[in-house]
Amino acid sequence: PSYTELYRPQFHFTPSKNWMNDPSGLLYHEGIYHLFYQYNPGGATWGAMSWGHATSRDLTHWEQQPVALLARGYPNNITEMFFTGSAVVDVDNTSGFGHSGKTPLVAMYTSYYPYAQTMPSGKTVQANQQAQSIAYSLDNGMTWTTYDAANPVISDPPAPYSDQFLNFRDPNIFWHKPTKKWIAVLSLAELHKLLIYTSKDLKNWTLASEFGPVNAVGGVWECPNLFPLSVDGDDDNLKWVAMIGLNPGGPPGTIGSGTQYVVGNFDGTTFTAEADSLYSGTTPPPSDSIVFADFEGTGSFADLGWTPAGDLIGQSPVNGTLRGQNPVTGYLGKRLVNTFLNGDATTGTLTSRSFTISKRYINFLIGGGHDFNNTAVHLKVDGQIVRSATGTNSESLSWQSWDVGSLLNQTAVIQIVDTSSGGWGHINVDEISFSDSMARSQVANWVDWGPDFYAAQSYNGLPPDEHIAIAWMNNWQYAGVIPTSPWRSATSIPREFSLKTIDGKATLVQAPTEKWGSIVRRKALDRSWSSLNQGTKSLGSVGKALQIELSFSDREPAAAEASQFGIIVRATPDLKQQTRVGYDFSTKEIFVDRSQSGDVSFDGTFPATYYAPLAATAKGQINLRIYVDWSSVEVFGGEGETTMTAQIFPSDSAAHAQIFSTGGNTQNVRIRINEISSAWA
Ligand code: FRU
Incomplete structure (x- = not known):
């Protein structure tokens, strides 16, 4: 390809054609930077998830390589997709995959199974399950063999979270030298939790600890990474950084995907955040708040100036089945609506109200119920949605904030929307207010404050004092419709990461690493x-x-x-x-x-x-x-x-x-x- 099409990035990687999302295996090995990535070999929208592959000697010039892991059964009968993961060089052949003096590269990825099935290993998986599998390469990453004898090697989330098998993904694996163990960090996406596993051989994994939720908890947590960085260039002062993707739920003012980080310590078992890297979760709204939706208690929308003017839903469950929870006071605390609709979904806008935007931020509590993610809040100006938010089904309310500084004094409509397509669920919103400052739970350490930096991953295999990360330069909000052809999505500039003390606090600093001279x-x-x-x-x-x-x-x-x-x-x-x-x-x-x-x-x-x-x-x-x-x-x-x-x-x-x-x-x-x-x- 000539790479001269309108919009074709000139110094960012793009696949020559078709869809790309997350970096999925960034590995430096024998002078080559490997970039594996989420790839649809069959089209320019998400689907048939496979691992695409490109290589570079300088992180600037890239060579497109053949697909590394092709969705099983592609194209007509896909039984397994290869979601995001990471890759390591198994120098000591702990896995035993190496032979004849060949060093194995080992990748761990999330297997996504569209159908219930029994795998060649004899393990059974359920429809839409996500589980973790491994593959290895004996030719320096060019071709890969899935470990069918035992895949998936981590099949189910641990007991307390066994109902989370649909949202258990994105293993980040690395070698932890002090404890001589492999580490895998996984995301329980809906619960905003990371699970940390350890292994001696990359095949048998033991749950070691969990982390989260902390700081930003909008949407789901995906694509976790854990890596050490020296502080102010001092190799004796290492801190660990957990980098976590959120979708939706990025930095204030953005809509859709974003990436936060937490600085802490990792002892080979547990990641502990430093106090000054944490912001307390659900705290009261800022004191200057002008509250215009406090739905606690009883009454009707009309009393509060909202239309339509029905009763506050949630006090009369349609089917009476409230799983033993008290709909008014017990379940989620304060709420606007708590519906248990059975086969009678009230989809669409439940209630709305018009306002003049009077302060820089709109803060609100938003949440969801146990199984579904049905709550959305939209802000409309001139009939166009200019901000939107969705709740998560984590059974708790959390703060979200919109930066509306650019919309000051404009008339806007806030809508509370049931996005369910039927069945039952909860709609939870409360305490919508204007304020000069942001509600706490969008206060986080943001890796990047723009809208297009997601699923960032750091390289394995680099010398200890080098830390380079690459992100997907896109956003799930519109990734599938950006006007590029015949490819969709680019990666960010590769960035050198380090920690620097700024205002007394270890802060992530980034520098672009391309070989600009060339x-x-x-x-x-x-x-x-x-x-x-x-x-x-x-x-x-x-x-x-x-x-x-x-x-x-x-x-x-x-x-x-x-x-x-x-x-x-x-x-x-x-x-x-x-x-x-x-x-x-x-x-x-x-x-x-x-x-x-x-x-x-x-x-x-x-x-x-x-x-x-x-x-x-x-x-x-x-x-x-x-x-x-x-x-x-x-x-x-x-x-x-x-x-x-x-x-x-x-x-x-x-x-x-x-x-x-x-x-x-x-x-x-x-x-x-x-x-x-x-x-x-
Ligand atoms: C993040 C993500 C991952 C998942 C992959 C699927 O962008 O949703 O959580 O593994 O994309 O392509």
Whole structure:
């Protein structure tokens, strides 16, 4: 392939054609970086999950390889799909898979079985079960053999969670040197729990401990990772980082997928979070909250100003079967609705109310029942859904927050929606309020604050002081409809991870690791200004794939004015299409505004602005490194303690750039732009 199609990333990996999601086995071995990934060999939407494969010697130039694990029975009678997992080099041949001096590579993945069946090992699995299996390669990762004699090697979740067999996935395996054991970290997705197993041989696994729920718990927890990083470059001060995908439930202001991390300690058995990496879960809403939905107790929607004006559901279960729970006070505590509908689903909008948005955040409690995930809350402006949230079926309510700072003073409608398709379930929402601060449970350590950084995984097999991670640069909210063809989805720039003490706290910092020297084509621009006047300054046509370094002084925000400095990239000559990347001096936040970035029509939530906190350096400078590709923007703020990743789909003619300084002049501005050439040429 030529890799010159509209939107084809020039320095990010994409499969030559078809659908990709999570990195599923990142392994460095004998000078080669292997990238295995969730892949549909038969089309450009999710399905027939297999492990695709690509290799690189420099994390910059990639070579497409044949599919490594093809869905069993593909294409006509798929009996097993290969979901996300990871891979290791079994140097000491603990598995016994090696022979004739060949070192085995071993992968562990989630087997997903569309049908109940008896496996060649004699084990039986249920329809839609997820269980963990292994495969090995004796030719350095090019071809793989599934371990049919015993797969799945971890077939069911442990007893207290045995009902979770439909949502038990994404093994992250690695060698733990101090205890000389293999570790597998797995997700009980719906319960927001990680399970940690140990093994001597990669075949027999023993449950060692569990972790969670902590911090952000929107949606499901997926794709866990656990790895050590030294703090401030001190090899004697190692801390462990648990990295966890959430879907939906990403950073405030995003919709859909996101990735959080927790810093702690791992002793080979148990992961213990550090106190300053934890935020307490369900705490009362911020004290300045203007509550406009407190449904506790009895009454009707009409009393509270909501329409339609029926009784608060939940006090009269349709079928009377409440599993011994008290529907009013006992089961989930405060709630709007707690329905047990039997064969009589009230789907669609249950109640709604119109408001003027008066503060930056909308916070609310949302939850679900035991078996189903039926609760959604939508925020609509001008008839369009601009924010949405779903509850989880974890039998508890948790806080979610929307950043609606960009919608202040607009009239909006909040709808509470039953998304069930029939049967029974619970709808739970309460305490919807406006506030200047976020409700606690979306307070977390976010790996990336943008909308398109998910299922991140760190490399196995690297030297101990190197830690490189790659994410899926997409979001389940719209992944299946992004306007690319004949492929769908790219990976993020590979990122070097480390921990740095910032404000007394071990903080993840990230740096892009590509070999820029091999693909940076030419300097497009290098300019500085001691003071740049308020207004805009055109930089002309600088290109579509760019490396930008932008630094400037922090300043006192002008009162009552948008006070921002930044750069517009991927703009058409008429500026109708543009992506804005900048800094807001009043909120001390980086932002990426993709509301007019090109094709934004395929999903109602896509055109939006995203924000992330960033403090100035000790000298009062803001430093941004911005990587622009044919369909993405990645921002590394400061020393890499804040990153933001967003897809964009601008037209071919969108190669212009412009600087903007609003609400005042900006001092000490330096901008350097290099044009990046294709890594595929
Ligand atoms: C995350 C995920 C994983 C799962 C895989 C299936 O994006 O849902 O939990 O293993 O995708 O493709």
